[in-house]
Amino acid sequence: DVFQRTLVxxxxxATWSIGRTPTExxxxxxxxxxxAHIKRGNAEEFFAWAFFNxxxxxxxxxxxxxxSAMLQECERRYDWSFAE
Structure with a gap:
């Protein structure tokens, strides 16, 4: 699925010398x-657009x-923490 391909x-x-970290x-x-300035609601808007249009x-x-499961996976996998 699109989300899994995005994670890959x-x-x-992140492994490329000129690449970006997941946070970047x-x-x-x-x-x-x-x-620290990205709120959960902002991330929800982005994910709704990116994965569901x-x-x-x-x-x-x-x-x-x-x-919600996608966001939780990213929080776990990349140690992300969204502002509330």
Whole structure:
């Protein structure tokens, strides 16, 4: 699926000498805002757009659950912590 392929690419990019870390990758989508400034709601909006092509308010319950699992996987895998 798209999310799993994205994780693979983010991980690959981090290994390149000119690559970015997963945190730098996410910060890049937020105009290089530091991770400490990226709120969970902002990440939800980004993930809803990137993986479902929708606004969070347009997601069905199943999609909201899937998106939540995606965010939790990234938090675990990349040690991300979003501002509330």
């Amino acid at each position: 690419r983010v991980d690959q990019c 990758w996410l910060e890049g989508w937020f105009m290089k805002s530091p991770m 929708k606004y969070p308010s347009e997601l069905k319950e199943e999609q909201k659950s899937e998106m």
